[in-house]
Amino acid sequence: MRNHHRAFTIVELLIVIVVIAVLAATTIVAYNGIQNRANDTTVQADLNNFGKYLKLKEVDLGSPPAGGAVRSGGTDTGSSQGFTGIAFRFSRGAYLASVNNVYYCSGVETATGQISFRIYARSKSLETFKYSSNGTVMDIGQVAISSNYCLQEYSNTGSWSYGYEATSGGIWFNWTNG
Secondary structure (H helix, E strand, O other), rough: OOOOOOOHHHHHHHHHHHHHHHHHHHHHHHHHHHHHHHHHHHHHHHHHHHHHHHHHHHHHHOOOOOOOEEEOOOOOOOOOOOOOOOOOOHHHHEOOOOOOEEEEEEOOOOOOEEEEEEEEEOOOOOOOOEEEEOOEEEEEEEEOHHHHHHHHHHHOOEEEEEEEEEEOOOOEHHHHEE
């Protein structure tokens, strides 16, 4: 009498492996999407809270706080890394660390002639967010930010600072340690 042992064929094993791979890939994509949304939400919350903090400073000072650097006639003076009298802690893990990040700028708006400020920040998801001194946070897409970008609404004249420098090994400046 023959003894038959039932075993899986190679085709059956390959089908199981493919199904497991598809499930794993779907899970990874879903996880990355959730993680990106969490980072975006954190950056937006930081900008909103920092904006409220700056609005309080604006009430005390009578105008938006001046960034550490001043641009006039295409020339910067002062320290773009400083921001005197400002201390705010950002949720650093949510920000894109491969670029200079968290830009603040203030000045006279070209379009309206009003004094205002803006804050720009880039999330790990590569999305860039903008806070305007009118209290709105907007997703402006995957835009690279810089002092020029920040000051464009002020005819490239005004004050500015940035909070994170990627080129020196990743440094968050003192005003971001509140």
